[in-house]
Amino acid sequence: MSGGLGPVLRVEGLGVTYGALVALDAVTWSVDAGEILGIIGPNGAGKSSCYDAVTHLVTRRGRVFLNGEEVTDTAPHLLAERGLKRAFQQNAFFHELTVLENMVTVLQDRYGTGLLATALLPFTQVRRRADAVEDARQRLVRFGIPEAYHDLKPTNIPYGIQRMLSIALAYGSGAKALMLDEPAAGLGGADMTHLINLLISLKKEGLAVVVIEHHMDLIMSVADQIVVLEQGRLLATGTPHHIQSDPRVLEAYLGRAQ
Numbered sequence: 001m002s003g004g005l006g007p008v009l010r011v012e013g014l015g016v017t018y019g020a021l022v023a024l025d026a027v028t029w030s031v032d033a034g035e036i037l038g039i040i041g042p043n044g045a046g047k048s049s050c051y052d053a054v055t056h057l058v059t060r061r062g063r064v065f066l067n068g069e070e071v072t073d074t075a076p077h078l079l080a081e082r083g084l085k086r087a088f089q090q091n092a093f094f095h096e097l098t099v100l101e102n103m104v105t106v107l108q109d110r111y112g113t114g115l116l117a118t119a120l121l122p123f124t125q126v127r128r129r130a131d132a133v134e135d136a137r138q139r140l141v142r143f144g145i146p147e148a149y150h151d152l153k154p155t156n157i158p159y160g161i162q163r164m165l166s167i168a169l170a171y172g173s174g175a176k177a178l179m180l181d182e183p184a185a186g187l188g189g190a191d192m193t194h195l196i197n198l199l200i201s202l203k204k205e206g207l208a209v210v211v212i213e214h215h216m217d218l219i220m221s222v223a224d225q226i227v228v229l230e231q232g233r234l235l236a237t238g239t240p241h242h243i244q245s246d247p248r249v250l251e252a253y254l255g256r257a258q
């Protein structure tokens with residue numbers, strides 16, 4: 001899984017324990033720029049724990065490298081600043097703000113704070129806010145959220161669009177590596193096609209994307225590499241083709257899912 005420039009994100013020997021429970025045990029993987037890595041496994045296999053370990057939300061063993069630099073001891077918010085971004089299983093929005101305002105808010109690292117204020121702003125800040133709003137509109141459209149939804153509250157837009165919004169907000173003003181947790185949950189039909197197109201376009205732009213997903217059709221069609229976890233251990237790793245024909249994987253997971 002390493003390209004000419006080396007992986008964007010690499011984890012080595014990640015381990016997480018909750019009391020006596022070993023949720024993740026010595027798991028190693030990496031993802032390159034312009035690559036989608038899928039992480040699959042049965043319920044409780046350790047997929048979300050793996051994300052929590054990478055983004056330093058839990059105490060863990062192992063090492064994490066971002067663009068070749070060790071970030072094992074870097075605080076979660078500093079990891080985000082350095083381009084490691086994550087979307088969660090549940091949509092996390094500012095419910096009192098519109099879709100557009102939610103997007104503007106996550107652009108504060110680029111445009112500065114106070115973007116939502118409308119009164120008594122000096123001219124330079126008014127200009128800065130206008131730029132941020134225009135940027136936010138363009139980003140939303142790029143993530144598959146049409147302008148008709150921009151001025152609505154997130155809970156008033158269709159569920160499929162909410163999922164796209166959560167990815168757009170996680171990506172924020174930019175990312176080098178983007179980790180998505182079950183982005184296809186609850187999606188069907190056209191929404192699934194939009195998600196697949198979005199993932200492929202992010203990959204083509206050179207982003208390193210990691211996707212936890214139970215939806216096998218999605219993961220097998222978009223992933224370049226797949227990591228299979230079972231009971232916290234790395235059961236197998238390889239291309240979708242390789243994984244789909246691995247007898248251990250079929251028995252542990254895919255067989256049961258069919």
Ligand SMILES: Nc1ncnc2c1ncn2[C@@H]1O[C@H](COP(=O)(O)OP(=O)(O)OP(=O)(O)O)[C@@H](O)[C@H]1O
Binds near residue numbers: 048
């Ligand atoms: N905060 C916690 N405290 C105690 N045990 C936990 C905690 N979080 C997860 N676990 C346990 O760790 C194991 C791995 O859970 P994890 O959520 O990482 O699995 P998963 O593969 O993401 O599952 P799912 O597909 O259901 O989301 C499970 O046995 C789970 O019950």
